[in-house]
Amino acid sequence: MKVIRIDRGEGKFREGLKLLQNSYVAFGPLKEDREVYNFKILGDKTPDLNIQNTYLSPKGIVFPQSEVMLKYTLDETKEDCNLMKEAEKDKKPKAVFGIRPCDAASFLIAKRNFDTADYKDPYWISSYEATTFAGLACNEPCSTCFCKSAGYGPFNEEGLDLLFVDFNSYFLIKVLTPKGEELMKKANWQNVVDSDKALADILSKKTSCEDKFTTSIATSNLKSKTILELYNAPFWEEESFACLNCGTCTFVCPTCWCFDIQDENCGCDGVRMKNWDSCMFPLFTLHGTGHNPRGNKQQRVRQRFMHKLKYYLDKYDKGIQCVGCGRCVRLCPVNIDIRRISEKMNGYKACN
Amino acid sequence: MQNPYLPYPVRIAEIITETEDKNLKTFKFTFLKKEDEENFKYRSGQFSELSVTGKGEIPIGIASSPTEKGFLKFTVNKVGLVSSHLHTMKVGDIMGIRGPMGNSYPWDILEGKNVVIIGGGFAFTTLRSSIIYMLNPENRPKFKEINVIYGARTPGMLLYKEELASWEKRDDIKMHITVDAANDPNWKYNVGFVPTITEKKAPPADKDTYAIICGPPIMIKFTQPVLDKLGYTHDHIIMSLENRMKCGIGMCGRCNIGKEFVCKDGPVFTLAELNKTPKEY
Numbered sequence: 001m002k003v004i005r006i007d008r009g010e011g012k013f014r015e016g017l018k019l020l021q022n023s024y025v026a027f028g029p030l031k032e033d034r035e036v037y038n039f040k041i042l043g044d045k046t047p048d049l050n051i052q053n054t055y056l057s058p059k060g061i062v063f064p065q066s067e068v069m070l071k072y073t074l075d076e077t078k079e080d081c082n083l084m085k086e087a088e089k090d091k092k093p094k095a096v097f098g099i100r101p102c103d104a105a106s107f108l109i110a111k112r113n114f115d116t117a118d119y120k121d122p123y124w125i126s127s128y129e130a131t132t133f134a135g136l137a138c139n140e141p142c143s144t145c146f147c148k149s150a151g152y153g154p155f156n157e158e159g160l161d162l163l164f165v166d167f168n169s170y171f172l173i174k175v176l177t178p179k180g181e182e183l184m185k186k187a188n189w190q191n192v193v194d195s196d197k198a199l200a201d202i203l204s205k206k207t208s209c210e211d212k213f214t215t216s217i218a219t220s221n222l223k224s225k226t227i228l229e230l231y232n233a234p235f236w237e238e239e240s241f242a243c244l245n246c247g248t249c250t251f252v253c254p255t256c257w258c259f260d261i262q263d264e265n266c267g268c269d270g271v272r273m274k275n276w277d278s279c280m281f282p283l284f285t286l287h288g289t290g291h292n293p294r295g296n297k298q299q300r301v302r303q304r305f306m307h308k309l310k311y312y313l314d315k316y317d318k319g320i321q322c323v324g325c326g327r328c329v330r331l332c333p334v335n336i337d338i339r340r341i342s343e344k345m346n347g348y349k350a351c352n
Numbered sequence: 353m354q355n356p357y358l359p360y361p362v363r364i365a366e367i368i369t370e371t372e373d374k375n376l377k378t379f380k381f382t383f384l385k386k387e388d389e390e391n392f393k394y395r396s397g398q399f400s401e402l403s404v405t406g407k408g409e410i411p412i413g414i415a416s417s418p419t420e421k422g423f424l425k426f427t428v429n430k431v432g433l434v435s436s437h438l439h440t441m442k443v444g445d446i447m448g449i450r451g452p453m454g455n456s457y458p459w460d461i462l463e464g465k466n467v468v469i470i471g472g473g474f475a476f477t478t479l480r481s482s483i484i485y486m487l488n489p490e491n492r493p494k495f496k497e498i499n500v501i502y503g504a505r506t507p508g509m510l511l512y513k514e515e516l517a518s519w520e521k522r523d524d525i526k527m528h529i530t531v532d533a534a535n536d537p538n539w540k541y542n543v544g545f546v547p548t549i550t551e552k553k554a555p556p557a558d559k560d561t562y563a564i565i566c567g568p569p570i571m572i573k574f575t576q577p578v579l580d581k582l583g584y585t586h587d588h589i590i591m592s593l594e595n596r597m598k599c600g601i602g603m604c605g606r607c608n609i610g611k612e613f614v615c616k617d618g619p620v621f622t623l624a625e626l627n628k629t630p631k632e633y
């Protein structure tokens with residue numbers, strides 16, 4: 001494994017960030033108004049690497065909140081009137097700088113939905129493939145982080161092309177893929193160091209962070225229960241009682257990917273687009289006849305957690321559909337907490 | 353990479369108003385490109401997304417049969433945004449079709465078996481496709497007895513009236529058409545709700561007899577106990593679901609019942625399968 005060192009003081013770091021923007025559209029965590037941090041295009045700004053979890057997850061870099069798929073004209077004097085065509089897409093390579101390991105892993109979870117044996121979503125896949133993930137390991141977990149028990153961890157490498165580890169005055173960077181190698185070249189970060197020593201230093205940082213987790217999610221028994229057993233459990237009423245169906249949880253979650261398709265017309269031209277949607281909204285499942293299979297909030301809250309903690313687990317056998325970033329826990333206005341719900345599910349036994 | 357969101361362009365070749373309330377129209381489409389027609393290989397029970405440019409898409413069961421070449425047929429109820437707009441369109445108009453989607457009726461299992469088709473209201477579309485498919489001279493020998501129980505509110509609300517009449521005349525299919533109430537003094541078929549007629553006319557259950565049932569929830573609710581009474585086991589009762597859909601390819605997340613997506617893993621399920629999933633349909 002190749003490990004590269006960048007000293008922060010020498011200007012090499014900022015220089016590299018500038019250089020790589022000749023080849024990539026580079027994103028990183030930046031402060032917006034007040035204390036809101038999100039992934040933004042860097043330009044000449046330096047990413048804020050102290051912030052751990054941005055408000056919004058970086059999922060929008062690969063899967064924009066609104067994305068044009070097709071375009072058309074309704075102008076009857078035109079020959080191609082009513083014919084759907086593919087819209088041009090910006091195919092420029094993207095680099096996400098300072099993405100945390102949990103968020104990087106979330107793309108692998110979503111990929112199972114968009115890249116299947118039967119169908120491939122060309123928008124999601126091409127965007128994903130054009131993106132290089134330059135991750136930053138977490139030296140300290142936040143109080144609401146439970147990535148480790150969710151199956152990932154603060155130094156998790158799955159889904160990353162590069163792993164930066166912060167040693168205050170310098171970074172050590174593990175080069176994980178050819179894509180990562182390419183980015184390092186473009187940024188002219190080429191100071192290769194003795195990897196045995198470097199990997200040992202990284203490992204000790206990792207262990208020290210992992211020891212500091214104060215919170216976890218319980219999932220060990222979920223697999224052995226049947227869908228209907230959990231679905232019919234009595235705690236859903238109580239757990240969903242306070243929910244406002246505001247959709248914050250699905251909006252900020254890196255592993256929520258549900259979307260809607262809408263036509264938007266402007267004069268005679270129009271586009272067919274994909275927009276983020278949420279299982280927390282009644283319209284999500286409303287039939288044209290007025291019937292709604294998930295018409296009340298208890299059904300919708302149950303859907304969100306059953307999807308993440310049971311349906312996904314059963315469908316793919318690749319763990320739960322949650323990377324433990326803690327965003328939904330932190331931002332839910334009424335403190336609905338996936339850890340508490342998973343605990344209830346995990347410990348539930350139906351009495352026959 | 354093939355784009356599964358891009359519809360094939362089609363032209364409306366014919367429009368037939370099916371019912372006396374004029375809320376149901378059958379649209380016949382032809383493909384603008386020959387190669388698209390060749391790519392569109394489907395089985396009875398599958399559906400498509402009909403794309404009305406500038407309005408959106410709706411999932412509609414394919415009413416034509418794969419044995420009918422050169423066109424596709426769909427029967428559309430006027431409900432909301434897209435279906436109402438479709439009802440205003442004219443022969444010659446251009447729109448789009450994506451598909452075919454979904455799993456279809458289990459034709460590999462149904463071969464060599466007795467098939468009982470039970471339909472109500474306008475949910476007869478993919479059942480029409482299935483009947484035409486089975487009655488095709490090449491296919492008919494592959495099936496044993498075929499029974500069809502089909503009901504609507506009034507004679508004027510039945511779909512595909514001419515075809516129903518022609519099937520009535522055949523001896524290789526047993527038709528049991530019924531209406532809730534006949535307002536026509538010349539009505540010569542059954543009167544009564546579908547569950548009642550099922551109880552009287554459906555063949556007894558055995559391991560070689562499968563029932564396919566499609567209709568409004570209320571009809572299904574009352575027909576299922578009748579089939580239970582007749583001894584049909586739940587893995588011999590086949591149903592097609594209609595959840596709200598958008599993508600039709602298992603990605604947008606809205607049509608699930610438990611871990612199954614109705615658009616991709618369905619829309620056809622046996623009752624035995626449905627018994628194991630949340631009743632979110």
Ligand SMILES: Cc1cc2nc3c(=O)[nH]c(=O)nc-3n(C[C@H](O)[C@H](O)[C@H](O)COP(=O)(O)OP(=O)(O)OC[C@H]3O[C@@H](n4cnc5c(N)ncnc54)[C@H](O)[C@@H]3O)c2cc1C
Nearest residue numbers: 287288410411412413428429432433434435594595596597
């Ligand atoms: C597998 C399948 C087969 C179907 N076959 C037929 C058929 O053969 N004939 C027929 O008339 N109807 C059929 N339907 C129902 C039909 O799809 C809806 O009536 C139609 O989508 C209503 O759309 P709208 O735009 O007119 O209504 P609106 O209420 O304006 O709906 C807005 C959008 O929501 C979605 N939507 C709303 N209701 C439904 C629904 N029940 N099912 C799926 N998506 C919905 C559509 O994307 C629609 O464009 C079928 C549905 C499914 C799932």
Ligand code: SF4
Nearest residue numbers: 243244246247249332
């Ligand atoms: S953030 Fe909380 S209140 Fe809002 S929809 Fe999610 S669970 Fe409900």
Ligand code: SF4
Nearest residue numbers: 253322323325326328
């Ligand atoms: S469910 Fe909550 S904790 Fe899990 S990935 Fe989504 S936002 Fe993060």
Ligand code: FES
Nearest residue numbers: 598600604605615
């Ligand atoms: S319609 Fe999108 S997942 Fe089924």
